[in-house]
Amino acid sequence: MSEPIIQVKNLHKWYSGVHALKGINLDVLPGEALGLVGDNGAGKSTLINLLSGLYQPDDGEIRLNGQPVKIRNPKEAMTLGIETIYQYNSMVPIMSIARNLFIGREPLTFSIGGIGWLDQKTMREQSVKAIADVDLHLRSPDALVGELSGGQRQGVAIARAMHFRSKVMILDEPTNHLSVKETNKVIGFVKGLKAQGVTTIFISHNMHHVFACCDRVVAMALGQVVLDKRIEATSIEEVQEVL
């Protein structure tokens, strides 16, 4: 059995007096698609926010490839290869696809002190390629993200993570508020990630979506892991039972 890519050990987090995570232990294996399920307030989002660097744990440790890491901000998480795609929050709707793809990681032709000239040609070319690579076909990289459908937006976000060769991709409720057709598309994207060897953590309310594309399911309730099984070894009924 291979080394886990992410290890979470005894992780605790308090939010304004609430004990949101009560000693979480979790191993994520490289290349697997992990489905994280649980009710609102179960601690799924808190766990994700710690992994993506938005907040710091109060106790416990996160290991990446066996090494303990401190993830102080989203930028560090991305540098470590952990990319998070939030339900709504990962795209700026009033900006073009090409600009969204490279937010915070713009290619520059030259720069002084971190500020520099955008390489717009590279941005446009590479975004066209990145989008085609996830099997999404958009007419122009100059279209505003606000004009895309929810499923297309998730596709662009996934294309972005793929382009920057993320090792771990966290998808926070990517199928919320999407039509059936669009949901299938997103599930298709997740399957595509697996095929390319990207480790995926897929968070959802919807058991069917998790069972459609994940290898393993982890259920959380009241800040603790209450179930951790391979998909073959469990059923939707069993997971719903523990929640």
Place this chain on the structure above:
Amino acid sequence: MRRLFKLALQKPEMAAGSLLVLLVIMFQVRSDGIFLSYDNLRGILGFLPEMGLVAIGVTLLMIAGEFDLSVGSVFALSPMTMAVLMTMGWGFWPALLVGLLFAAAVGLFNGWVTIQFDIPSFITTLGMMFMARSMTVVVSGGFPPRPDFKLIPTELFVAYVGPGQMFRASFVWFVVIAIIIHILLSRTNFGNWVRATGGFLPAARGMGIPTARVKLACFVICSVLAGFAGVIQVLRLGSPLPSIGQGYELQAVAAAVIGGTSLSGGIGSVIGGVIGALLIRVIDNGMVMSQINSNWFQFAVGALTIFAVVGNAWLRKRGRAMKVETER
């Protein structure tokens, strides 16, 4: 073709640009051709940089998602500081530098308080509007200082230059600064961050953009431009009054909004802000030239602000509704 038309309709400065052309034609006809005459254009353009520079800074800050209502007071504070230092025997350049540093400090304070305590910049800068105005009066000691204008290289700031003595030097400053800020906003990664920060803060933060520092930088740039604009006005008038710039903060917001800048951030352009400022000047001057009772000036600016925003929203909606397939 259809796609280009759609993009043009969605340009934020579209409505204001069309309106400007329309008004210029109207004033030109109504004033029997005086409006676009050499002398009159010289007057309009000589006056434009002062309001224009303030509008550019306010536009940039609004795109980053914040407000600055203190620009009118900083407009007075910077030149006052400079003038007082000069009466104390300082040279022009160091005095100017300190004046602008005062402006930068005000911008830094505005930004820091807004971000640190997570309060609306509307409130922070409203407070600063009063504070900076008060400081201006205190610094002046109650009487306008009389710096020796012979020590000031006014030819670098307000003298008429260029072909046919058409422009003041301040106009050159204005154009150069406008181009620099425009490039900063549209061609650099910093510009990308500004737009993302104002466009959708959670996404910008989630993608690792230093949003606090981006906002801080915009606050400082906005404030320094206002201070510099004030210096230009004082050099043109020849006397630092503590009351100059009153009402400019709202005129600057009006100029930005007329030029298509969104109140909620993210959308807008330097060109739009410049067009907005120019429109206000054109209306001011055109009404006089067309012998319309100039007490209607403020009414016209107000009506224009509302009209421009309604027009922009309508154009953008029309542009968006135009059917072009996003998926191939």
